[in-house]
Amino acid sequence: MKEDFTHRLQIYSKWKADMIKNIKAYQDWLVKHELNDAEDDLRVFEVIDGLNSDSLTVAFVAEFSRGKTELINGIFFADYQRRLLPSAAGRTTMCPTELFYDLEADEAYIRLLPIETRADDMTIAEHKQNPMNWTTTPLDVASPGKMAEAFNEIVKLKSVSTDEAKRLGLYVEEPDEPPPSEVEIPLWRHALISFPHPMLKQGLVILDTPGLNAVGTEPELTMEMIPKAQAVTFILGADTGVTKSDSDIWKHHIIPHIDTEKTGITVALNKIDTLWDELKDESAVASNIAKQCQLTSKALNIEANKVFPVSAQKGLLAKIKQDPVLLEKSGLAALESFFSNNIVPAKQRIVRENVTTKIGGRIEGTKNLLVGRQDAAQQQLNELQxxxxxxxxxxxxxxxxxxxxxxxxxxxxxxxxxxxxxxxxxxxxxxxxxxxxxxxxxxxxxxxxxxxxxxxxxxxxxxxxxxxxxxxxxxxxxxxxxxxxxxxxxxxxxxxxxxxxxxxxxxxxxxxxxxxxxxxxxxxxxxxxxxxxxxxxxxxxxxxxxxxxxxxxxxxxxxxxxxxxxxxxxxxxxxxxxxxxxxxxxxxxxxxxxxxxxxSREKLEEKIQELETMCADLGDQINTIDELLKAIYTPLPETEPTQSPKNTEKVAV
Ligand SMILES: Nc1nc2c(ncn2[C@@H]2O[C@H](COP(=O)(O)OP(=O)(O)OP(=O)(O)O)[C@@H](O)[C@H]2O)c(=O)[nH]1
Ligand SMILES: [Mg+2]
Structure with a gap:
């Protein structure tokens, strides 16, 4: 299944590369025919730059310990035959973590922003412009063990005085308790992991977040980073159901900030293995899971076919052990195929619209100009004839x-x-x-x-x-x-x-x-x-x-x-x-x-011929521009219809 997503990303990357090639050809054509001007050049470069740096972000958000990190490990990193990102009971991921590949530097690294930067007025986005503010460590990609060790930084804590924690907005006073002299705070504010995984190399960005109700969650995460993602997966635990805390996060941190027209939302009801029961027959277990999904869909007010029952842990295990029966049972494949069939085409549509609004009109203008030239040449030709x-x-x-x-x-x-x-x-x-x-x-x-x-x-x-x-x-x-x-x-x-x-x-x-x-x-x-x-x-x-x-x-x-x-x-x-x-x-x-x-009357035939050649040349040029317009306006080949996960089909009302 993962190949599916990779394959779709590959097709999408190729489409982008072709688009860049076409736009460059158009630009060269303009230069050759002396039709370019500084403003247009700038716009074309902007579009090409945008296509080159375009990425597709999938964000995983939830209360702590619902299995966000495990799900990322299971979907994207099972090939490494181990749990690559640290996932454990209790609060684990301590800072928002972005996994991507830095194509420009073409290097694998983990880059960490010290927690102390919370005291300044700079946003994380502004810090990203300046690598000097971060601690960068190269990653040894040949060794999954060493990588897992390097990734362990994102769970690290340190002890600081309560005053320091307060200064950084990381300490909440308890009404009836005297403040301790020291508190544990995360070591890092944000992590960027550049990692040459095939999907990340195709422009995929994965955003793993710490439990969103944690003290000190920065509004930048919920107001900027999550809304900018093309897909947001909200994770719940089948063992806990929709708790008040889950529902608060959903209502306050996710729904108000997301434009559902642009962002694909899915809900993963994780840890369904806790509902597996060898003493019950399979259909009873399945109907219990289906019921849980239905309750989830009602509690969150989201369509039933957006709720995916999964077991991240068993899915990861099944992939490592190459056990297709367990993988099927884990439900991971259904969630993955939803990603493949929905996220990439939606993203391509947005990118194409951006290109057409930025330069589509300009290309059509060029075509009109050429048609105008052809008309004028034809008129002169008629006169001379x-x-x-x-x-x-x-x-x-x-x-x-x-x-x-x-x-x-x-x-x-x-x-x-x-x-x-x-x-x-x-x-x-x-x-x-x-x-x-x-x-x-x-x-x-x-x-x-x-x-x-x-x-x-x-x-x-x-x-x-x-x-x-x-x-x-x-x-x-x-x-x-x-x-x-x-x-x-x-x-x-x-x-x-x-x-x-x-x-x-x-x-x-x-x-x-x-x-x-x-x-x-x-x-x-x-x-x-x-x-x-x-x-x-x-x-x-x-x-x-x-x-x-x-x-x-x-x-x-x-x-x-x-x-x-x-x-x-x-x-x-x-x-x-x-x-x-x-x-x-x-x-x-x-x-x-x-x-x-x-x-000299002999010139007449010569001039007629010149104009005839000119009309034919202009016809060729118009065809070239037509081809370009077609390439820009054509969407990717039709995709398969959205697949509903097997278990939720039963609960769809
Ligand atoms: N039984 C079961 N346990 C799971 C499953 N997925 C995750 N867990 C366990 O749940 C615990 C939390 O998982 P994490 O992946 O660390 O959860 P998280 O949402 O990333 O948590 P934070 O990083 O603290 O926000 C770990 O002990 C996992 O092994 C699952 O499908 N089934
Ligand atoms: Mg985590």
């Missing part, structure tokens, strides 16, 4: 017509330059409103409202200031963007009328995406404020962390909105400028041809 056997007067008439067109063209260019200038002024106001400086002022104001009162009330006030301010700014931008769009549309309309072209349409700038992101962030912030975390004594620390990640998130949204506006402003008129340039060239060439034909 109609000249054979005609006298000089007719040629003179055509020359006059061409000169009139040139004069008209000149006037249109002047109009175009004026509109371009007006648009530049208009866009300036959009960019000014989107300035990071004004957002930073808002952040400072919010901070001053919250500092010293990291309480529910202080936080509520701060959040109202922040989101009202951010929303207001975005509305302003949206209003100004509408005005810019109207202007652009008017310029295009005029261009279409004056130049008699039908197919040319502008790309418009929209803040919709950013407003939606902001309101999502707002929703997450509200969910956070209403969550149980706010009543915990360590609140000031967690709230501060929350604020840090909220601000970095909001800043990113504004930064992206501004960058997009800048790129848009620079390139929105390019298709028209390109057409104008083309038109000038065509008019000049045509007049030149007519002059030559007038002085």
């Amino acid at each position: 109609s000249l054979s056997g005609k006298n000089t007067d007719v040629i003179l008439q055509l020359m006059n017509k061409a000169r009139d067109s040139q004069a008209e063209y000149k006037k249109n260019v002047e109009n175009f330059q004026t509109s371009r200038h007006v648009l530049t002024q208009q866009v300036k106001t959009v960019l000014e409103t989107l300035s990071i400086e004004s957002l930073d002022k808002l952040i400072a104001k919010t901070r001053s409202e919250m500092v010293g009162s990291y309480t529910t009330a202080g936080m509520k006030k701060g959040m109202i200031t922040f989101f009202d301010g951010a929303k207001y700014t975005m509305e302003q931008v949206s209003w100004q963007a509408d005005k810019s769009n109207e202007l652009v549309q008017a310029v295009y309309q005029r261009f279409r009328d004056e130049h008699n072209v039908k197919d040319i349409q502008p790309v418009l700038y929209s803040t919709k995406k950013y407003s939606a992101q902001l309101s999502r962030l707002h929703k997450e912030a509200e969910a956070f404020r209403n969550s149980g975390i706010m009543t915990m004594t360590e609140q000031s620390f967690v709230v501060k962390k929350f604020f840090v990640s909220l601000v970095s998130h909001a800043r990113n949204i504004f930064f992206q909105a501004r960058q997009d506006a800048e790129t848009w402003a620079k390139s929105v008129m390019n298709p028209l400028a390109q057409r104008i340039k083309d038109r000038k060239k065509q008019l000049d060439q045509h007049l030149d041809s007519l002059k030559k034909i007038k002085s």
Whole structure:
């Protein structure tokens, strides 16, 4: 089964590689035909970069000791014939752990972020930009024993004074107990494991998390890392059922932060082997498991076919011992095939949409330009063909017509330059409103409202200031963007009328995406404020962390909105400028041809032939672009329908 997932990842990687090849070919083609400009080059590089660094994240989340790590061992690392990542009773995984392969460095390592960095204002994402802040140890991949030993770092603890633990937000005071002088805290804040496993090399990232109700869970994990995953698997224990703590995690840390349209959620009801009973017949056991799944699906309010009964431990054992009967019984294969059949195709769809929105329009624009050239060449060809056997007067008439067109063209260019200038002024106001400086002022104001009162009330006030301010700014931008769009549309309309072209349409700038992101962030912030975390004594620390990640998130949204506006402003008129340039060239060439034909009638046949070759060449170029468009818009071959796990079919209501 695992081969299935690997195989799908391979097909997906190949699709990405082909996409990169096609886009590069397009870029080369643009350069060769002198049709590229700096903005387009940048966008193409961005898309290629995005495809190169694209990854697919599967996150495993749960209360502690539900078997997250064991499930990862069983699904992905059974080939190593042992339990590769440490899994044991009680709290084991002490820091979020990302398993991936660092293709750029092409090295296996474990990189650990010291727990003390919790005291600073930097997010984990920001720390990732700077390997100097981490402790890096190379991994000896030839020795599973040595690797398992290196991975043991992620379960390590150390003793610190209670004050130090408080400073790091890792100590919660018990109301009736005197604080101890020392407490045990995790040694590391975050772990990155680069490991040359075939699936990880294909871009898979596995996120293992510590029990989410642990003291000091950083909001960055629940608000950023988990929501960004393409798949989230929530794990429960069949021995414990859905406890209050499980249900709190599900309600407060998972559901409010996940966009179910984008993220595939599955629930693994683990440890079903605890329900196996050799004294009962198999059907009684199966119906007991099915009942548990049904209860789980009801308790979490999730479709029954998303609940997978599994035994991670027996699955791992079955794979190591190569026991197909036990493997089947462990239910691991059903969960794996769900991953293969659903996660990869969903991911490919998102990536393809991203490529098409970023450069699809540009490629279509290129095609329209070529069709425009072909039409113009065909028109000239028709004119020249109609000249054979005609006298000089007719040629003179055509020359006059061409000169009139040139004069008209000149006037249109002047109009175009004026509109371009007006648009530049208009866009300036959009960019000014989107300035990071004004957002930073808002952040400072919010901070001053919250500092010293990291309480529910202080936080509520701060959040109202922040989101009202951010929303207001975005509305302003949206209003100004509408005005810019109207202007652009008017310029295009005029261009279409004056130049008699039908197919040319502008790309418009929209803040919709950013407003939606902001309101999502707002929703997450509200969910956070209403969550149980706010009543915990360590609140000031967690709230501060929350604020840090909220601000970095909001800043990113504004930064992206501004960058997009800048790129848009620079390139929105390019298709028209390109057409104008083309038109000038065509008019000049045509007049030149007519002059030559007038002085020597033998030239007529030569010019007709030139135009015929040009039309044929343009036809070839249009075909090439069509192929490229087809490659970009075609999804991966149809996948098999979603498979339901055997046991839950019985419980589907
Ligand atoms: N019987 C049984 N025990 C399991 C199964 N899966 C995991 N366990 C045991 O449950 C305990 C916890 O497993 P882990 O994989 O460490 O759990 P975790 O969710 O990663 O826990 P934390 O890292 O503490 O958050 C270990 O002793 C495992 O051996 C299973 O399918 N059946
Ligand atoms: Mg674990």
